[in-house]
Structure formats: C-alpha cells, structure tokens
Amino acid sequence: MQAEELGRFFRYNMYPGEGTGLLRLHSTYRHDLKIYSSDEGRVQMSVAAFAKGLLDLEGQLTPIMVSLVSKDSSMLDGLDTASIEMEAAKAKLNEIVTSGKKMINELLLFIIIKS
Numbered sequence: 001m002q003a004e005e006l007g008r009f010f011r012y013n014m015y016p017g018e019g020t021g022l023l024r025l026h027s028t029y030r031h032d033l034k035i036y037s038s039d040e041g042r043v044q045m046s047v048a049a050f051a052k053g054l055l056d057l058e059g060q061l062t063p064i065m066v067s068l069v070s071k072d073s074s075m076l077d078g079l080d081t082a083s084i085e086m087e088a089a090k091a092k093l094n095e096i097v098t099s100g101k102k103m104i105n106e107l108l109l110f111i112i113i114k115s
Helices: 002-014 027-032 041-055 061-068 079-097 104-114
Strands: 035-037 069-071
Touching: 002 041, 035 041, 041 061, 041 069, 061 069
Parallel strands: 035 069
Antiparallel strands: none
C-alpha cells in the first residue's frame, strides 16, 4: 500500500539512524499520538496505513485506525475557497502517480512542500 510505504519513507528520512528513528521515542508519545482525519472512510484507512508504516506497527488497519485516528468532520469546512489549490494539487499528484517511475520520493517532497 502506498500510504504505508510513504509512512516508512517519512520515518526513515525525518528520524534517521539505525532504521529505528521514531521508534526510539518514549513509548507514551506513541501511546498518546493522535492523527486527525476527515470522517471519510477511505481517508481514514489511508491515514491508518501511513501510521502503520510510520510507527512500524503490525496487524490489520482497522485496530490501528480505531486507536490512533481521530475523526474531525470540520476539516472539510471552508473547502469551497480552496478549489484552485485543490485542483493544482490533484493535477500534480496525478502527474506523479501516472509517471510510471518510483514515485514515493516525489510524492513525499510534494506533500512536505505543500504542508
């Protein structure tokens, strides 16, 4: 799954060192970590897959989603004013995904730059 691979890539690049990086953080941080998502199911599953890769978790996505992903329907409020930016982002993502090459580096850079 691409989201899981992106989570792993993010962990290795943002927290380098011996392949563990983020995993060296205190266990309460990992326990208290909450990731916010819209209330759309497919978005929540992508977030859970990202978290699985980021935290090097085992198992199915549903328990990860339940324990780490918090739904926030207000995240989609006010999107009518962001349509130009959303269309530009969709076009760039489509270009990256359909290019046929290993896309994880480009995708991560795109996400980081847009954040």
